[in-house]
Amino acid sequence: MESSVVSANEALFRPVRAGNAFEETVERLLQAVRLGVVGAGERLPSERELAERLGVSRVTLREAIRALADAGYVVSRRGRYGGTFVSDVLPDPAERVTGEIDGTELEDALCLRYVLENGAAEAAAARTLSPADRQHLTGTLAEAEAAGLADYRRRDSRLHLAIAEVTASGSLTTAVADARTRVNQLLDRIPLLEPNLGHSNVQHQAIVDAILAGDPAAARQAMAEHVEGTASLLRAFLA
Structure with a gap:
């Protein structure tokens, strides 16, 4: 199929x-x-x-x-x-990052991501996924879990895009890609913390498990916890 x-x-x-x-x-x-x-x-x-x-x-x-x-x-x-x-x-993006971050800009990017990605997780869980859709999610999850520090952000981004992709909404996928680009520009300004990466991988697994189980409420809650954790780090370093 x-x-x-x-x-x-x-x-x-x-x-x-x-x-x-x-x-x-x-x-x-x-x-x-x-x-x-x-x-x-x-x-x-x-x-x-x-x-x-x-x-x-x-x-x-x-x-x-x-x-x-x-x-x-x-x-x-x-x-x-x-x-x-x-x-x-x-x-290395850190070598190119300069200038101050405006608090309004930070909160705007975080709010947009919260709405889009929570909604994407919920919508993905509400769909009847094909075997190829399910394989796409589990494959990108495995790649994120296996990624080292140097490649983690790209693999992490790819997983989040995969969640949007399996909603079958091109407009949502485009919006998530644009929002994720903004968030990555902020993440490039803070250090990658290895304990946080391990925590993120656990949260990723919970999100994908809920989507595959067809549980929209659980998928939305798991994604909300994940994006809130990232938001807390960004506020701590940049606000």
Whole structure:
């Protein structure tokens, strides 16, 4: 049975607005890389496919790819098996983080995430999931649990996107991806705490178990506890 998942790949590689085509193309590609939609060492879709899906010229796309290559996020290879690949090791975001965080901006990002991700967990649990949907959740959960410190944030983000994907709502998946990007920009400003990662993995398991069991209330509660824990750390370090 085929999955009814609306993929994050589809949600992120959607047409950009004409007025800021270059900037939005960079943003979409960077989202796909930093949220783990295209993993380390994996190949991006072809230039032709990306240009068509993003609704930009190949010239604009190449300029965006070149900018990301210069920043260390992707590498381009020639030849029969060439293309654009995500770098095996991404730049350290902590080296680029500057400036103060406004308290209103912080609370706005946390409120949006709370509403979207709690709702996504509840909606996912309310659906009758296909075997492929269930495998998608358990697979991304296993990858998050196995991730080391260097790759944890991307694997964590990928799991949260998978939960949105199995709701079969493209609009929700897009909104969660955008909200998660904002939260990750905040998380990049605080240290990764190993005890917290272990706690997060336990919470992830509870969320996925509730979704797979078809228990919307439990899924929403488990997600709420998880996002509240992250919010507490962000407020402690940034507020």
